Amino acid sequence: MQYLNRKSLIVAASLxxxxxxxxxxxxxPAPPPPPAPPATAxxxxxxxxxxxxxxxxxxxxxxxxxxxxxxxxxxxxxxxxASSGTQTVQPTQTTSYHLIAQGDGGSADATxxxxxxxxAPPAPAxxxxxxxxxxxxxxxxxxxxxxxxxxxxRPDAQSTIQANANFLNQHPELKVVVGGxxxxxxxxxxxLALGENRANAAKQALVTAGVxxxxxxxxxxxxxxxxxxDHTEACWQQNRRSQFTLDQ
Amino acid sequence: xxxxxxxxxAVLRICLLLASIAVTACGLEAQDWVRTGTNLGVSxxxxxxxxxxxGSADPQTGGLKSAxxxxxxxxxxxxxxxxxxxxxxxxxxxxxxxxxxNLPQWAAxxxxxxxxxxxxxxxxxxxxxxxxxxxxxxxxxxxxVLGKQYGGEPTADASRQIAHRFADEIIExxxxxxxxxxxxxxxxSSRGGNKEIWVMDxxxxxxxxxxxxxxxSLSPHVSPDNSRVAFSSLGxxxxxxxxxxxxxxxxxxxxxxGGTTLxxxxxxxxxxxxxxxxxxxxxxxYMSDATGNGAxxxxxxRGPDVSPVWNPKTNAQIAWVSGRTKLPQIYVMDSDGxxxxxxxxxxxxxxxxWSPSGQFLTFAWDRKYGPGAPGGYDIYVMDIASKRWTQLxxxxxxxxxxxxxxxxxxxxxxREQNGHTEIWMxxxxxxxxxxxxxxxxxxxxxxxxxx
Numbered sequence: 118m119q120y121l122n123r124k125s126l127i128v129a130a131s132l133x134x135x136x137x138x139x140x141x142x143x144x145x146p147a148p149p150p151p152p153a154p155p156a157t158a159x160x161x162x163x164x165x166x167x168x169x170x171x172x173x174x175x176x177x178x179x180x181x182x183x184x185x186x187x188x189x190x191x192x193x194x195x196x197x198x199a200s201s202g203t204q205t206v207q208p209t210q211t212t213s214y215h216l217i218a219q220g221d222g223g224s225a226d227a228t229x230x231x232x233x234x235x236x237a238p239p240a241p242a243x244x245x246x247x248x249x250x251x252x253x254x255x256x257x258x259x260x261x262x263x264x265x266x267x268x269x270x271r272p273d274a275q276s277t278i279q280a281n282a283n284f285l286n287q288h289p290e291l292k293v294v295v296g297g298x299x300x301x302x303x304x305x306x307x308x309l310a311l312g313e314n315r316a317n318a319a320k321q322a323l324v325t326a327g328v329x330x331x332x333x334x335x336x337x338x339x340x341x342x343x344x345x346x347d348h349t350e351a352c353w354q355q356n357r358r359s360q361f362t363l364d365q
Numbered sequence: 366x367x368x369x370x371x372x373x374x375a376v377l378r379i380c381l382l383l384a385s386i387a388v389t390a391c392g393l394e395a396q397d398w399v400r401t402g403t404n405l406g407v408s409x410x411x412x413x414x415x416x417x418x419x420g421s422a423d424p425q426t427g428g429l430k431s432a433x434x435x436x437x438x439x440x441x442x443x444x445x446x447x448x449x450x451x452x453x454x455x456x457x458x459x460x461x462x463x464x465x466x467n468l469p470q471w472a473a474x475x476x477x478x479x480x481x482x483x484x485x486x487x488x489x490x491x492x493x494x495x496x497x498x499x500x501x502x503x504x505x506x507x508x509x510v511l512g513k514q515y516g517g518e519p520t521a522d523a524s525r526q527i528a529h530r531f532a533d534e535i536i537e538x539x540x541x542x543x544x545x546x547x548x549x550x551x552x553x554s555s556r557g558g559n560k561e562i563w564v565m566d567x568x569x570x571x572x573x574x575x576x577x578x579x580x581x582s583l584s585p586h587v588s589p590d591n592s593r594v595a596f597s598s599l600g601x602x603x604x605x606x607x608x609x610x611x612x613x614x615x616x617x618x619x620x621x622x623g624g625t626t627l628x629x630x631x632x633x634x635x636x637x638x639x640x641x642x643x644x645x646x647x648x649x650x651y652m653s654d655a656t657g658n659g660a661x662x663x664x665x666x667r668g669p670d671v672s673p674v675w676n677p678k679t680n681a682q683i684a685w686v687s688g689r690t691k692l693p694q695i696y697v698m699d700s701d702g703x704x705x706x707x708x709x710x711x712x713x714x715x716x717x718x719w720s721p722s723g724q725f726l727t728f729a730w731d732r733k734y735g736p737g738a739p740g741g742y743d744i745y746v747m748d749i750a751s752k753r754w755t756q757l758x759x760x761x762x763x764x765x766x767x768x769x770x771x772x773x774x775x776x777x778x779x780r781e782q783n784g785h786t787e788i789w790m791x792x793x794x795x796x797x798x799x800x801x802x803x804x805x806x807x808x809x810x811x812x813x814x815x816x
C-alpha cells in the first residue's frame with residue numbers, strides 16, 4: 118500500500134538503489150499470462166509517466182512508474198522492474214513504454230510515450246516595429262547579476278545598467294519586462310518575493326539612469342525558471358539575476 | 366538515508382521533548398504533549414482491528430473488504446494515540462457480530478488488546494453496507510463502546526471513505542479530539558508537466574487534479590469551510606491570487622493584482638485573507654476580505670515579506686516571513702500590523718504554519734545557512750510564548766512547507782531527497798514519518814484542510 122514504516126522504507130529504498138545500480142533491466146522474456154484471478158485478490162493498479170514527454174534528439178527523459186497489488190511488473194523493452202521506480206531513458210526515436218503489472222487479482226497496464234522532436238529550424242523571432250527583435254534586444258540589453266541573498270545592484274553592474282539605459286533611451290518605443298530570478302536554494306515562496314525585489318532594484322536603477330518607469334514592468338520568477346541547473350556556485354550566480362525581455 | 370532515532374520508551378521520549386521546549390516539569394503526571402489537549406504522548410491504548418467479515422457472496426465483496434480493512438488499520442495506526450496490534454498477532458478469526466466475538470481471546474496474549482474493532486461488510490443489490498463495532502475487551506457487563514452502520518456505493522473509494530468515517534468515530538471516542546481520517550491535503554504537483562493544484566485524502570490515496578491552467582500555480586490554501594482553494598498563479602501580468610471553487614469545480618472570480626501577488630492565507634473564520642504583494646514596489650503583507658476587496662497594507666519595511674498565516678485561535682495575529690534583516694526570519698505581528706516580534710534568531714527560517722491551538726508555530730529552518738554550508742532544511746516547532754523550539758526532522762533531505770493537521774497531532778510537509786520532492790506526514794513530535802506521494806513529477810507545498 119501507500120505506507121511504509123521507516124524500516125521498510127529504508128529497505129525499499131536500498132532495494133530500489135541496488136536494483137537500479139545493479140542494472141536489473143536486462144531483457145527478460147515476457148512472463149506468461151496470469152491464471153484467472155481469484156475473486157478476492159485486489160486488482161493491480163499501474164501508472165507510468167515520462168518527463169519531459171518530448172525531448173530533442175540526444176536528450177533524455179525520466180520514466181516514473183507506480184504499481185500496487187502486483188507480483189510481477191515489467192516494462193516492454195526494459196524487462197522486469199521494481200513495483201515502483203524511475204529510470205532515465207534516451208530513445209533515439211519516438212518510443213512508447215508499456216508498463217504491465219500482474220498480480221493475483223489480474224493485470225493492469227499503462228503506457229507513456231516519449232516523443233523525440235525532429236530538429237526543425239527555430240521559428241523566426243518576432244520583429245518589433247522598430248526592427249529590434251528578441252535577439253538584437255538581448256544582445257544589447259544585458260542581465261544584471263546579484264550577490265547571494267541580496268537584491269542590491271552591485272557596483273560592477275552599474276556599467277551594464279548605464280549601457281542598457283542608453284540603448285532603451287535610443288529606442289523609446291520599446292517596452293520591457295524586468296524579470297527577477299533566484300538560485301535553486303531556499304524556499305519557493307521566499308524566492309519569489311526576493312526575485313521581485315531584484316526585478317524592482319533593476320527597474321529602479323534604470324529609472325535613475327533616465328528610463329521612464331511606464332516602459333518597465335516587473336515579474337518575479339523566483340526559482341521557478343533557471344538558466345543553469347548545476348548545483349555549483351558558478352551556476353547559482355548565473356541564476357541570481359534580473360533579465361530584460363521585450364514586453365509584447 | 367534515514368537515520369533511525371534511538372528507540373526510547375514513548376513516555377521518556379515525550380518527556381525529553383517537553384524538557385527541550387517547555388513548559389512544565391514532566392514526570393509526576395503523564396502530561397499530554399506540551400499540553401495541546403491532543404493526548405499525543407500519553408500511554409497509548411492498545412487496539413486491534415479485526416479483518417471484517419464478508420457478509421455477502423457478491424464477487425465485489427472481497428476487493429471492497431480488503432480496501433476497508435487496510436484503510437481502517439492504517440487510520441488507527443496513523444492516529445498517533447493507539448498501539449495497534451499488528452495483523453500477525455491478532456486471533457485468526459473474523460467475528461462479524463457481537464454474538465460471534467470472544468473477547469477474552471482478544472484480551473489474551475499475544476494480541477493483548479484493550480479495544481477491538483470488528484464488524485461485517487456486505488454488498489447486495491448494488492449497495493455497500495458496513496456494520497462496525499468497537500468493544501472493550503475487559504468489560505464483561507457492557508463491552509460495547511461503539512456500534513455503527515454505514516452505507517454507500519459499492520466502490521473501493523466509498524469503502525475507504527466508510528473506513529475513514531468509522532476510524533474517526535473510534536479516534537474521537539477514545540482520543541477526545543476529532544480524527545483526521547476524513548481530511549484532505551491540497552498540494553502542488555508537476556506530474557502533467559506544469560505545476561498545478563491537486564488534492565488527495567490525508568493518507569495519500571485518491572489523488573485528483575483540480576486546476577488545468579498550464580502555467581505555474583503554487584501555495585494552495587483551502588478555506589476553513591472547504592469550499593474554495595486560494596493559490597497564486599503566474600499569468601501574463603505576473604503573479605496573481607486565484608480562487609478555485611470546490612463547489613463549482615472551476616475557478617471563481619477574484620481580483621487580479623498582477624505584479625507579484627503571492628501566498629494567500631485564510632483567517633480561521635473564513636472572512637479574511639492575508640497575502641504578499643509588491644503593489645507598493647516592494648513585497649509587503651496585505652489583508653483583504655474573502656472576496657479580495659478592502660485590501661489594507663500591514664507591513665512597511667524594505668525587503669521581501671511573504672507567507673502570512675493567521676493565528677487560527679484568535680485571528681488577532683499573523684506570522685510571516687520577512688527578509689528585512691537580510692536572511693529570512695519568522696515574525697509575528699498583530700493583525701493590524703502592530704507589535705512586531707521576531708521569533709527566530711538566525712539562519713534561514715521560512716514557511717510558518719500555526720497550530721490549531723494558537724500555541725505553536727511549525728516552520729522550516731536552516732540554522733547554518735550560508736555560502737559553502739551544506740544547508741540542512743528541517744522542520745521545527747516553536748512554542749510562541751517562550752520562543753523555545755524543537756527540531757522534528759534530522760538528516761533526511763531538505764524539508765519545507767510544514768502544515769499542521771486540524772487535530773494538532775500531525776504535520777504534513779515536503780521532503781526533497783535525491784532530486785525528488787515528495788509529500789510526507791509525521792506526528793507532531795517528529796515520529797512516524799510516512800511518505801504520502803510517489804513520484805510522477807515533484808509533489809510540493811502541502812496544505813492540510815481545516816476539518
